[in-house]
Amino acid sequence: MELFLEVTLKLLQGFGTTCALFILTLIFALPLGLLISFGTMSKFKPLRTVMKVIVWIVRGIPLMLQVFIVYYVPGFIGITVLIKHRFLSATIAFVLNYACYFSEIFRAGIEAVPRGQTEAGLVLGMTKGQIFTRVTLQQVFKRIIPPMGNEIITLVKDTALARVISVMDIIMEAERFAASSGIIWPLFYTAVFYLIFVGALTLLFGYLEKKQSYYKI
Amino acid sequence: MAFLKVSNITKSFGATEVLKGIDFTLEKGEVLAIIGSSGSGKTTLLRCLNYLETPDTGSITVDGNTYFDAEENKTLSESEIRKRRLHFGLVFQSFNLFPQYTVLQNLTLAAKLLRQDELKKQYKSKAISKEEYKAKKSAIPNELNGIAYALLEKVGLTEKADFYPCQLSGGQQQRAAIARALALTPDILCFDEPTSALDPELTGEVLNVIRGLKSSDSTMIVVTHEMEFAANVADKIIFMANGVIEEFGTPDEVFDSPKSPLLQSFLGKNSFAG
Ligand SMILES: Nc1ncnc2c1ncn2[C@@H]1O[C@H](COP(=O)(O)OP(=O)(O)OP(=O)(O)O)[C@@H](O)[C@H]1O
Ligand SMILES: [Mg+2]
Numbered sequence: 001m002e003l004f005l006e007v008t009l010k011l012l013q014g015f016g017t018t019c020a021l022f023i024l025t026l027i028f029a030l031p032l033g034l035l036i037s038f039g040t041m042s043k044f045k046p047l048r049t050v051m052k053v054i055v056w057i058v059r060g061i062p063l064m065l066q067v068f069i070v071y072y073v074p075g076f077i078g079i080t081v082l083i084k085h086r087f088l089s090a091t092i093a094f095v096l097n098y099a100c101y102f103s104e105i106f107r108a109g110i111e112a113v114p115r116g117q118t119e120a121g122l123v124l125g126m127t128k129g130q131i132f133t134r135v136t137l138q139q140v141f142k143r144i145i146p147p148m149g150n151e152i153i154t155l156v157k158d159t160a161l162a163r164v165i166s167v168m169d170i171i172m173e174a175e176r177f178a179a180s181s182g183i184i185w186p187l188f189y190t191a192v193f194y195l196i197f198v199g200a201l202t203l204l205f206g207y208l209e210k211k212q213s214y215y216k217i
Numbered sequence: 218m219a220f221l222k223v224s225n226i227t228k229s230f231g232a233t234e235v236l237k238g239i240d241f242t243l244e245k246g247e248v249l250a251i252i253g254s255s256g257s258g259k260t261t262l263l264r265c266l267n268y269l270e271t272p273d274t275g276s277i278t279v280d281g282n283t284y285f286d287a288e289e290n291k292t293l294s295e296s297e298i299r300k301r302r303l304h305f306g307l308v309f310q311s312f313n314l315f316p317q318y319t320v321l322q323n324l325t326l327a328a329k330l331l332r333q334d335e336l337k338k339q340y341k342s343k344a345i346s347k348e349e350y351k352a353k354k355s356a357i358p359n360e361l362n363g364i365a366y367a368l369l370e371k372v373g374l375t376e377k378a379d380f381y382p383c384q385l386s387g388g389q390q391q392r393a394a395i396a397r398a399l400a401l402t403p404d405i406l407c408f409d410e411p412t413s414a415l416d417p418e419l420t421g422e423v424l425n426v427i428r429g430l431k432s433s434d435s436t437m438i439v440v441t442h443e444m445e446f447a448a449n450v451a452d453k454i455i456f457m458a459n460g461v462i463e464e465f466g467t468p469d470e471v472f473d474s475p476k477s478p479l480l481q482s483f484l485g486k487n488s489f490a491g
Contacts, residue, residue, distance in 0.1 A: 120313035122329035123267050124401060125303045127295070134326060138317045215316045215382035 007177060007186045015193050021159045025150065032095065033102025039108055039204030060101040064161050067093040069164045090162035098155060109140040111192045120146040142212040149205035153198050218281060220245035220436060221405055226265055226275035236272070237460040243344040243453065246433040250447035251440045251459035252333045254483060259440040279304050279404055306403030310410045312394045314382040316431045320393045321378040322363040328450045332357050368396040372426050388419035392426050424462040444487050448472050456480045
């Protein structure tokens with residue numbers, strides 16, 4: 001029993017790191033993803049091309065490799081701050097990676113809003129900014145709840161990749177029990193933490209979806 | 218001097234010349250019906266009037282003020298275009314109501330934003346005090362709701378003010394869209410086939426509303442395939458074909474003694490009984 005408590009506390013500590021990585025990634029990757037989606041939809045072709053290439057590269061390389069790249073590569077050109085900060089490195093890699101995935105979800109959501117909505121706003125004398133914030137955005141939000149929910153749940157589990165540069169996440173804590181005292185069950189116990197977290201997120205997305213169901217698009 | 222004067226409007230999309238020099242005038246309080254076969258450029262003309270397309274050449278003058286001039290237009294700021302386009306309103310074939318807002322909110326949203334902007338400008342230029350600004354700002358919703366309810370009564374939708382578009386029939390949605398366009402008091406209200414997306418049994422209620430709007434100070438341009446409506450409601454008829462005005466006249470002239478062979482065959486196909 002004592003051991004169970006000790007394991008639970010240690011795992012909670014690791015889970016804190018996992019959650020921090022998750023939340024920071026969301027906070028930065030969501031707005032960045034929206035900006036990238038504007039870039040990939042830009043009328044200015046050079047910008048559009050550059051953004052599309054970036055999205056292609058970031059989505060085309062394994063996230064694990066990107067974590068390594070952010071951690072090690074800046075050191076080659078004399079930027080040593082990242083090699084000293086594992087968690088920061090992991091966060092940057094995750095933000096970039098997820099922003100690109102989110103950007104594609106945003107793009108699909110924005111492009112799905114009929115052109116007539118914007119035109120109706122224009123002939124009513126609204127500015128493009130007003131049309132985006134007052135008309136388009138809420139419809140985009142409603143459309144992207146399911147794919148966003150999917151992606152965000154994937155993020156919960158992807159955080160486990162951060163331990164390739166020894167970020168002390170929940171699984172790494174569990175592995176330390178296996179390494180130091182040969183007990184292996186904490187590793188499987190971590191699943192409970194993930195399941196509870198993902199369960200809560202599933203409820204949250206279900207709630208958001210329901211809240212937006214008062215109108216049809 | 219005519220209330221609306223449209224001169225030499227041309228518009229090409231790439232190599233296709235869609236409007237090949239459109240000229241017409243309209244007096245205040247008149248209803249103009251535009252008829253013509255598919256692809257003749259009717260929608261494009263309305264979109265030019267509403268600044269959704271920029272004509273390649275030509276000018277548009279309302280009440281003596283030139284609101285569009287192909288020469289000058291390239292230098293206009295977005296806010297200037299916004300101000301000018303408010304002289305025209307547009308009712309779309311597919312309604313284009315904002316689905317997340319109630320009928321009432323659809324009617325008041327744009328007007329609210331406009332008034333708030335104006336008020337903010339007055340406040341920033343120190344024309345009004347902070348107290349005045351706050352008082353006026355908080356009075357906006359009530360004022361606008363009053364206007365909106367009056368318009369909803371006009372189109373017979375008072376009971377549906379708090380409904381969402383998805384809870385309305387097509388005819389009700391289109392009537393709400395008409396009220397929304399009227400809320401900004403355009404000088405000239407344009408309709409692009411307002412009943413084409415509706416089931417036949419619902420066209421009557423929308424056409425009746427448009428008929429009811431006819432008055433000495435509401436000028437309207439209606440693109441329509443409803444020949445009977447055009448004949449009975451319009452003061453002037455334009456028949457468009459291949460990007461030009463093929464025939465222009467009163468309903469009697471256009472329907473009873475069509476000169477152009479294209480119009481004759483168009484009317485024949487549309488089996489119009491008169
Ligand atoms: N944005 C655009 N790009 C290219 N071609 C266009 C565009 N908009 C319209 N056209 C072309 O212009 C022509 C006229 O179109 P328009 O929609 O004005 O016709 P219409 O008279 O309204 O027809 P309908 O009765 O079918 O609504 C068509 O041949 C159409 O393909
Ligand atoms: Mg059309």
